Every structure is written in C-alpha cells, then in structure tokens.
Amino acid sequence: MESSCKVNTIRCKWANYINYTYIISKAGTRECLIVDPAWEIKKIISYLSLNNLTLRAILLTHSHYDHTNLVGALVNAFDTEVYISGIEAKQYRYKCKNLHYAENLELLPLSFFKVRAFLTPGHTLGSMCYLISNHLFTGDTLFYEGCGICDTSEAASNMYDSLQFLKDTISEDTIIYPGHCYGVYPGEPFGSIVKDNIYFHINDRQKFIDFRLNVAKKNLFDFK
Ligand SMILES: [Fe+2]
Numbered sequence: 001m002e003s004s005c006k007v008n009t010i011r012c013k014w015a016n017y018i019n020y021t022y023i024i025s026k027a028g029t030r031e032c033l034i035v036d037p038a039w040e041i042k043k044i045i046s047y048l049s050l051n052n053l054t055l056r057a058i059l060l061t062h063s064h065y066d067h068t069n070l071v072g073a074l075v076n077a078f079d080t081e082v083y084i085s086g087i088e089a090k091q092y093r094y095k096c097k098n099l100h101y102a103e104n105l106e107l108l109p110l111s112f113f114k115v116r117a118f119l120t121p122g123h124t125l126g127s128m129c130y131l132i133s134n135h136l137f138t139g140d141t142l143f144y145e146g147c148g149i150c151d152t153s154e155a156a157s158n159m160y161d162s163l164q165f166l167k168d169t170i171s172e173d174t175i176i177y178p179g180h181c182y183g184v185y186p187g188e189p190f191g192s193i194v195k196d197n198i199y200f201h202i203n204d205r206q207k208f209i210d211f212r213l214n215v216a217k218k219n220l221f222d223f224k
Contacts, residue, residue: 004028005113005133007177008047009186012039017066020186022177023047024132029112031056035130035137036179037070044070045077057110060084061139062124063094067179071096083108085119088126102128120166122159123148129166136170136190137177144176144184144192147199147212156209163199166190 004027012019019038025031032053037044048055055078060068063084071082075097084094086101102108104119116131123140127148130137140148141162150156172191194200202208 005135007135007175007187009177010040010043010047012043014039018180019066020177020179020181021070022137022186023053024113024135025051025053026112030054031112033057033059033110033113033115033132034074035059035177036061036067036139037074038066039069041070041073044074054078055080056113057081057083057108059108059115059130059137060088060094061129061137061141061179062127063088063092064124064140067139068094068096083117085117085126085128087119087121088124088128091125118165118169120162122150122155122162125155125158127162131170131174134171134174135177136166136174139179142166142176142193142197143178143180143182144186144188144197145182146197150212153209153213156212157205159199159212160205160208167194167200 006025008023010021012021021037022035024033030053033056058071058080082096082099083102089101102117106117108115113132118129120127120129120141127139127141129141147159150159170190174190175187176190176193177186202211
C-alpha cells in the first residue's frame with residue numbers, strides 16, 4: 001500500500017452550501033490531485049502556491065454544481081486534466097475542457113498516484129468514489145451520518161447496491177472523505193462508519209428503499 005499520500009481538507013462555503021474539497025499530494029513529488037473543487041478558489045490556489053504544488057488532475061465524484069463549480073477556473077489556470085465517470089457525463093451532459101471518462105474499477109493513469117475509480121450509482125446515475133492509497137473520496141454517495149439523496153426507488157436501489165459493494169470492497173482502516181458532513185468532520189475510518197451509519201444496517205433492499213425515500217420526504221438532510 002502507498003502510504004505517502006497527504007490529504008488536505010478544505011471546507012468551502014458559499015451561501016448555505018458547505019462542501020469539502022480535497023487536495024492530495026505525495027512526498028517526493030510536486031504534483032497533486034484535487035477532488036470536487038468548490039466555491040472558494042482563493043483557499044485552493046493559496047494552498048497550492050504555499051506548498052509549491054502543480055495540479056495534475058481534477059477528480060469529480062459527480063456532476064452537481066456544488067462539486068464542480070471551480071473546474072473551469074482551475075482548468076483555465078493550470079490546463080489540468082479532469083476525470084468523471086463516463087456514465088455521469090453522458091447522462092447529465094457534463095462537459096468541460098480536458099475531460100476524460102473514468103470507467104468502473106479503472107486505475108487512472110495519473111503518474112505518481114494510483115487512483116482506483118469505483119462506480120457507485122444512487123445519488124446520481126454515474127456517481128464515483130476514488131480510492132488513493134488508503135483514502136476513499138465518496139462525494140455524495142457516503143457521509144459519516146448517512147448517504148446521498150436518492151430521487152427515485154430505482155436510485156435508492158442502486159444506492160443499496162453501492163453501499164453493499166463498498167462494504168464488501170473497502171477495508172475497515174480506509175479513511176473516508178465525503179463531499180459534505182453533518183456533524184462529524186471528514187477523515188473517519190470506514191470501520192467506524194459501517195458501525196454507526198444506519199444505512200449499513202438495513203440489509204433488505206425494499207426496506208432500504210422505503211427508508212431512504214421516506215426520510216427524505218420529511219427533511220432532505222435528515223438521515224434517520
Ligand atoms: Fe450531489
């Protein structure tokens with residue numbers, strides 16, 4: 001396992017939106033990756049320049065505007081590559097300069113970084129999580145407190161499969177970095193989330209679907 005990756009967590013805010021953007025760097029190189037760049041470009045640029053980092057690629061967990069709104073500015077400034085799942089880009093017509101489609105289970109060709117892409121539909125049809133050494137970036141698929149909003153029964157059924165997949169695939173000591181947090185700061189081990197997150201404890205597909213859709217009817221950001 002690669003152990004030399006460093007993750008810098010940036011809390012980015014605009015109006016009522018709070019997103020978490022992550023910059024991943026690696027000892028011995030000047031390159032870095034960024035996940036879901038949002039809202040506050042000054043924070044991102046100053047971290048890059050203070051640490052003398054070159055932006056190698058942008059990884060997008062999905063196409064929602066609150067996760068992608070700084071892509072254009074960063075691509076213009078650094079001419080960097082951008083990755084998103086092919087399904088997501090096609091389904092929601094997401095476009096930008098230097099865009100590449102990532103496929104499920106693909107190891108992305110990012111020189112110093114080994115990035116494994118996992119397709120985890122549910123919140124959107126082409127949501128992706130990215131595993132970089134023992135860090136998993138989950139976007140709006142998985143939060144410490146719950147999982148992302150699902151619009152339909154089909155989406156909730158997909159989310160059920162995606163969470164089961166993560167449970168079967170991700171080791172307990174993997175550190176989880178979600179796109180938002182609702183009380184617990186990013187950076188908890190997957191084992192704690194599996195223990196505390198109610199969506200890992202509903203082992204019947206239909207009950208999971210009903211629960212996710214009913215909870216969202218009361219309050220979008222209530223998870224229980
Ligand atoms: Fe989203």
